[in-house]
Amino acid sequence: MPLDPRFDTTIAMLAARADRSPEAVAFQYQDQPVGYRQLWQQVNRFANFLLALGVRRRESVLLLLPNGGEFFTAFYGVQRVAATAVPLVPASGPRRVLELASQCRARVVVVPSGAASTLESVAQEAGLRLVTIEEGADETDHASFPTVGPEDRAFVQFTSGSTGSPKGVTLTHRALMTNLEQLARGMRASADDVFVSWLPCYHDMGLIIMTMLPFYLGAGLTLLPTRLRNASSWLGAIERYRGTVTAAPDFAYRLCLRLVAAPETFDLSSLRVALNAAEPVRTDTVRRFESAFGLGRVMISGYGLAEACVGVSTTIPGSALLSDERGFVSVGRGFEDVKIAIIRGGGRLPAGQVGEIVVRSPANTDGYLDAPEETAALFWGDGYLRTGDLGYLDEAGNLSIVGREKNVILRQGENIGPHEVEACADAVAGVRYSAAVGIDRGDVAGEQVYLFAEVRRALPAEAYPATVRGIVNAVHGHLGFRPGRVFLLRSGSLPFTANGKMQHPHLKQRYLDGRLRAQGSILFPDY
Amino acid sequence: MTVDPAEIEALIGLQLGREQVIPGDRLVEDLGAESGDFVTIIAVVEERYGIVIDEMELADIVTVGDLYQIVAARTGSR
Numbered sequence: 001m002p003l004d005p006r007f008d009t010t011i012a013m014l015a016a017r018a019d020r021s022p023e024a025v026a027f028q029y030q031d032q033p034v035g036y037r038q039l040w041q042q043v044n045r046f047a048n049f050l051l052a053l054g055v056r057r058r059e060s061v062l063l064l065l066p067n068g069g070e071f072f073t074a075f076y077g078v079q080r081v082a083a084t085a086v087p088l089v090p091a092s093g094p095r096r097v098l099e100l101a102s103q104c105r106a107r108v109v110v111v112p113s114g115a116a117s118t119l120e121s122v123a124q125e126a127g128l129r130l131v132t133i134e135e136g137a138d139e140t141d142h143a144s145f146p147t148v149g150p151e152d153r154a155f156v157q158f159t160s161g162s163t164g165s166p167k168g169v170t171l172t173h174r175a176l177m178t179n180l181e182q183l184a185r186g187m188r189a190s191a192d193d194v195f196v197s198w199l200p201c202y203h204d205m206g207l208i209i210m211t212m213l214p215f216y217l218g219a220g221l222t223l224l225p226t227r228l229r230n231a232s233s234w235l236g237a238i239e240r241y242r243g244t245v246t247a248a249p250d251f252a253y254r255l256c257l258r259l260v261a262a263p264e265t266f267d268l269s270s271l272r273v274a275l276n277a278a279e280p281v282r283t284d285t286v287r288r289f290e291s292a293f294g295l296g297r298v299m300i301s302g303y304g305l306a307e308a309c310v311g312v313s314t315t316i317p318g319s320a321l322l323s324d325e326r327g328f329v330s331v332g333r334g335f336e337d338v339k340i341a342i343i344r345g346g347g348r349l350p351a352g353q354v355g356e357i358v359v360r361s362p363a364n365t366d367g368y369l370d371a372p373e374e375t376a377a378l379f380w381g382d383g384y385l386r387t388g389d390l391g392y393l394d395e396a397g398n399l400s401i402v403g404r405e406k407n408v409i410l411r412q413g414e415n416i417g418p419h420e421v422e423a424c425a426d427a428v429a430g431v432r433y434s435a436a437v438g439i440d441r442g443d444v445a446g447e448q449v450y451l452f453a454e455v456r457r458a459l460p461a462e463a464y465p466a467t468v469r470g471i472v473n474a475v476h477g478h479l480g481f482r483p484g485r486v487f488l489l490r491s492g493s494l495p496f497t498a499n500g501k502m503q504h505p506h507l508k509q510r511y512l513d514g515r516l517r518a519q520g521s522i523l524f525p526d527y
Numbered sequence: 528m529t530v531d532p533a534e535i536e537a538l539i540g541l542q543l544g545r546e547q548v549i550p551g552d553r554l555v556e557d558l559g560a561e562s563g564d565f566v567t568i569i570a571v572v573e574e575r576y577g578i579v580i581d582e583m584e585l586a587d588i589v590t591v592g593d594l595y596q597i598v599a600a601r602t603g604s605r
Contacts, residue, residue: 411563441570448567465541472544482542484567525541527575 003337003362005177006216008150010079013177013216014040020218027211027221028241029068039072041141042133046077048143049136053108053129057082057146058153060104060369063202064097064111064119066090067225070133071201072211074110075155077136079173082146085155086168087202089498094122101128104156104168104369150174156369157204159306168369169306176208179309179363180216182335183209186314187273187300189245194220194270196243198234203499204310205278210247219245231256235266235293243268247275249500250282251433253289253299254426263292271295273317277302279501280401280419281329284427286321297321303331303401305387307378309363312338313399322398327420330398337362340399341384342392354392354402358384404504409438409449411481418504421449421483424474430459430467435494436483437508448484451475452507452516455523457491464488464524487511493521530576530602535595538575542568550592558591568594576602 007013014036017026022037055061061078063085065071071087078085086104088097090112097119101109107127111117113134123130154176156168183189195214199206201223214221222241224233235256238246253276260266274295276286281301290299301321302314315321315332322330334340341348344355360383367375380386391401402417409416418436425434432454440447453471455464468486476482495503495510510516536548543558554560560568569580572594578601588594 441574448570465537466546468541469544469546472542476544481561482544482564482567485571486541525538527538527571 003178003181005174005181007177009148009152009173010076010154010176010212011148011173014043014076017215017218024218025220026215027069027072027223029223030225032069034069039069039076042069042073042137043076043080044141044143044145045139046073046133046136047080047145048139048141049131050077050081050083050108051143051145052139053131055081055083055108059083059108060086060106060156062097062101062104062106062109063087064090064092064109064117065202066112067201067206067223070110070112073133075201075207078110079148079154080145082148082152084153084170086158087155087207088158089200089202094119098122098126098128100158100166100168101126103166148173150177157207157306167371167374169365170367170369171309171365175309175363175365176212177216178337179208179311179361180213182338182361182363183213183311183314184217186311186316186332186335187213187245187275188317189213189217189219189273191218193217193244193272194222194241195245196222196224196234196238196241197246198224198226198237199247200226200498203497204304204306205247205249205499208310209275210245231260235260235268238271239267242270244270244272245275246271246273247277249278250276250280250285251496251500251502253285254282254433257285257288257292260292264294266293268293268295271298274299275302275314276300277304277311277314277331278499280403280417281321281331282419282423283321283323283327283329284423286329301329301331303389303399305359305389307365307385307387308338308359308361309365311335312340312359312361324400326402326417327423328400328402328417330394330400332399333397334359334399335361339384340393340397343380349392351393351395354390356405357387357389357391357399357401359387360384409436409447411438411447411449416449416479418449420479421451421475424478425451425453425471425486428453428467428470428474430455430463431471432456432491433494433502434471435502435504435507437504437511439484439508439512449475449481450508450511451483451486452489452494452511453486454489454491454494461524468524487516487522488524489516489521490523493519530595530599532592532595535572535598536591538571539568539591539594542571548591550590550595552591553589554591554594555589572598578602 017036018040113132158166197210304311339360342355421436434453
């Protein structure tokens with residue numbers, strides 16, 4: 001029996017919430033609660049404003065907004081007029097915004113109210129209209145809005161591949177609602193849950209899992225600004241609002257372990273689910289986080305990709321995380337109606353064998369925006385799309401991710417997942433984060449593990465050699481081999497995506513073309 | 528170009544995670560270098576000093592001092 005989402009569209013979802021529980025709090029942002037009726041009114045006013053601007057059905061409208069109420073007003077306001085919302089990283093530079101606007105033929109960009117936009121100087125020339133939520137605040141919230149149906153395109157999420165320009169993943173309301181139902185069931189989430197999120201709303205995990213899902217369920221939501229440096233504000237909000245569901249990539253949990261001096265002072269006992277996804281889950285993180293904060297089994301691991309809305313699988317809340325002998329943590333079985341297969345060279349592989357993960361889900365995208373070739377390459381066949389991730393299924397159908405297709409290090413004939421190496425380095429004093437890539441310089445050594453470790457600003461230069469030795473010994477002691485090279489990097493020079501994913505290919509490229517050195521990112525050694 | 532022996536010792540120390548490295552140390556027996564380490568050390572030395580060490584020379588490298596002699600000879604002869 002196919003999944004039956006509770007609503008057809010995001011618009012039907014919000015309308016129903018406003019109708020059934022107008023006074024209920026839709027979300028809190030910086031301790032300011034906003035109710036469903038209020039949200040719905042704001043959405044309708046802004047939608048009216050968009051109609052007055054001439055925004056048409058299916059037209060892409062860019063959102064350049066940070067976390068906060070304005071994001072929701074814009075996101076759903078665009079969808080209210082059957083147009084397509086395109087959230088971008090709000091800190092995107094003018095040139096990037098113009099490129100993406102041109103790629104999706106957008107004419108309107110929503111920017112924050114009351115703040116000068118860096119786009120102003122270039123927008124007019126490029127024919128872009130910058131608008132704010134405030135501009136639409138005086139509109140009436142009644143109008144005859146276009147009908148929005150499940151097959152209408154709700155939004156486009158841009159995703160960076162390892163090569164080429166970003167691709168816009170198109171998602172229908174039907175796909176989104178389906179994924180929300182899958183997530184709700186997979187995470188055992190209900191209206192009783194309280195979501196607490198500091199993830200960015202302009203990216204899939206922060207947007208769909210952490211803000212759309214609570215709206216879908218009628219659950220609570222406390223949204224925070226995305227300030228990674230302040231891990232305590234995240235944990236503090238979980239405590240204060242008695243949060244039951246939160247989510248972050250592995251590194252954010254590690255960040256907490258590093259930054260929070262006295263974890264025992266936080267009462268996170270309300271937490272039911274701490275989703276660890278979007279980068280490889282480290283058993284060490286799970287164990288240390290749960291132990292430091294005195295938690296039971298709250299961490300679940302998950303897997304997904306923008307091309308399937310967001311979520312494909314999670315482990316079952318409350319269950320122990322399974323990891324194999326190499327430390328790869330299982331991300332559970334596919335959600336309902338999701339089929340996962342492992343392929344190599346066009347054929348399917350049996351359980352236990354590592355290959356590319358392909359996914360068939362009713363929440364899959366129809367393709368990339370105006371990119372027929374990339375869309376054709378995305379689909380493997382029989383409705384399965386290629387993830388570019390490598391993994392294997394166990395006999396019970398549990399998926400484990402071992403790396404990206406292009407980012408598994410093949411050292412002396414053996415596959416090494418970069419995160420295995422990184423986990424060792426990250427545990428060394430003075431190291432903030434690290435990234436391992438495979439580099440073959442064509443010399444005697446063949447492909448080697450190159451480890452780039454960001455060190456803390458406070459680490460004195462005299463400590464650099466000892467830090468490198470510490471990393472070498474940590475890797476050797478745990479994995480039985482030494483990295484080919486270890487570089488200490490200036491704090492903040494490792495390339496992460498906005499979602500917190502390490503961009504290994506980008507790092508590798510920057511090292512190989514000499515930019516990493518030329519830009520002064522490499523602190524040590526000087527060769 | 529002159530190469531300081533201490534540079535080679537420090538390089539090997541970093542590659543192998545050893546704090547104290549002296550010229551008489553044997554790479555394998557004393558410093559615990561494995562075959563993979565041996566080749567990476569050579570690769571790093573070649574890259575750093577812009578030299579190529581051939582197989583014959585490789586066979587002669589037992590100690591840290593042996594490696595230094597090869598590097599010094601190569602860089603000094605340019």
